Amino acid sequence: MPTLANLNVVTVQDIARETGLSPSSVSAVLSGQHVKRRISSVTVERVQSAARRLRYVPNVTARSLRAKASGTKHVVLSILTSYEAPVLLVTQALRAMERAVTRHADSAMDYTVNIEMYHAGQLAQLPGLIDGHRCNGAIITNTLDVDDQFLASAQFPFPVVLLGRRIPGYPGVSTQSEVMGQLAAEALVKAGRRRLAVLRTPVMGQAPRRRLAAFEAAAEKLTGSPPAVILCEMLQEKAGFDGMRRYLEGKPACDGLFAVTDSLAIGAYHAIKRSGRTIPRDIAVVGVGDNPASVYLDPPLTSFEVAEEALNQAAVQMLLTLVNGGNPESRTVEVPVSLMVRESTGHRAT
Amino acid sequence: MPTLANLNVVTVQDIARETGLSPSSVSAVLSGQHVKRRISSVTVERVQSAARRLRYVPNVTARSLRAKASGTKHVVLSILTSYEAPVLLVTQALRAMERAVTRHADSAMDYTVNIEMYHAGQLAQLPGLIDGHRCNGAIITNTLDVDDQFLASAQFPFPVVLLGRRIPGYPGVSTQSEVMGQLAAEALVKAGRRRLAVLRTPVMGQAPRRRLAAFEAAAEKLTGSPPAVILCEMLQEKAGFDGMRRYLEGKPACDGLFAVTDSLAIGAYHAIKRSGRTIPRDIAVVGVGDNPASVYLDPPLTSFEVAEEALNQAAVQMLLTLVNGGNPESRTVEVPVSLMVRESTGHRAT
């Protein structure tokens, strides 16, 4: 049943037919074996030109299925993350995975690790996800609510570990988001601040939202009124700068700021200084500890030390256990955080 | 009981034999089709327990080969980068690729984009690279010399485009590294600096090395003596801080600094200020423009505006053309850079 679409895909067979050669010869040429197999240069040329003409693109899947040394288990592990996510965290996770896998690997077990990206909110559209064509196991991170809903109702034919979020039914590791919000509020109040504000984006994932909710609750409890909300269009430094600048043009500014990511804090720093204010004298700032530059800002940014290492290790370990058919000790892990108090939350001079 | 025999790869066949069922039933259960196919729960349980017992791990390759809608060309594009690389650049490249691919995609053409990582210097060890099991086309970046040597002698059965480096025989896009070094030196000298220094790592890739060489040449020509070399162990902010701090403990410091990446400059900023010096009064600094925080530093960092967008676009476009059997207009592209002079190279007060 050759459908219309079917005609489009060019295979070795097609080239064989076209050139009057056998598939095996064509294959030999196309996979660069012509020297080893002593194919005549006329044939080589014939095949190559036909391949070009027909716009042949090899099917990597078929290629690897047939050619891979049989008898070795080939395991594919993926990190699924959104294009819109902070990459640094992803790389760290990837590195942890790579390290774990190198330790695990042996002659009969060949691991491949890779990153697959989806557009935030469109995880469900990632082809080959629900049917397991993609990987033998995955760490999923940086999801939005829609994605979480999809996950909640999805059934994967491979183990999945969530990083930084909690969805019933899934194993996952996350940080103590609520504790972060709470500690941030306390730190600002302890530094003598009463007019608190948060710097955030309109749409956020689960973890930032949780820490923000905790911050708002704690702020209200400690100061008697909810923090002001300063919106930034995105998570980039520039957005932080723009958002903060707009806010500072208004009359009464906050004196304590919690930025939902360090990148926003970095932009905000600049806006605050440009407005003639001083950190921490006029505005104290707390970040989230997800940017290596934070420690080196002027003044150094008070932010959280998240045990990234522990976080990633736990997730990867869990995934490997699951992929190999084992049972992890615990299906959910919460990694502790601690606030590194630096100069950006110095006590206000009285 | 993981005996030697157990190392054999377990397939659906094995589970079928073990459970006395047919491969297709087993497959249905294992790929999550049991509901749709109304498999009895007894059978489901039997299959699942056998799979667990035998530690079955599905072969994703075979799965996707069989299950993928035939008649659609499935093209896999990879970005190959080292674990040690600055991630930001990689994401930008990935995003560009994704965008291009979305534009290109149609019903008969299904693209997958992913990142594959190797350890710097060990590109050659990436399995499935030379035999083309991995992808239909790749952008390779962040290579070290060893990798470049491997590339120079390798023959890939799929098109490759190099990003940020030049190797004879390969199509590639890169920035005007030499111009960068030249401009950096000129900017510092123009700001009244004579005692120049570079902040760098011992091992560097091609592009940073080229801009450094150009800087050194220009510096020597303009000031009469070669710049001092300040070594940092890695590219991280912390390494920049440590390297600069050690250097500043010595007697006569430089008055103009060129950091080979912005991350190093960020660390150096902190070390400079901590030592009681002021930027740019005591030391002027030039970075490379690879970090979004640079603009928001205190003072804003003079650095290059690299047309990342253009760079990535060009690379991706070239790759797509090659994968589809076309001929790109030009096989090598050099994207222009321009120095954004900010306050970190203010003219010295006299």
Added chain:
DNA sequence: GTGAAAGCGCTAACAG
């Protein structure tokens, strides 16, 4: 030098 035949491991039809 080249071709014929035999699968890689899996799943989709279609019977039963």
Added chain:
DNA sequence: CTGTTAGCGCTTTCAC
């Protein structure tokens, strides 16, 4: 509900 049959597209013996 389950089994039988027939490949996915490619590469690899092994003949010729």
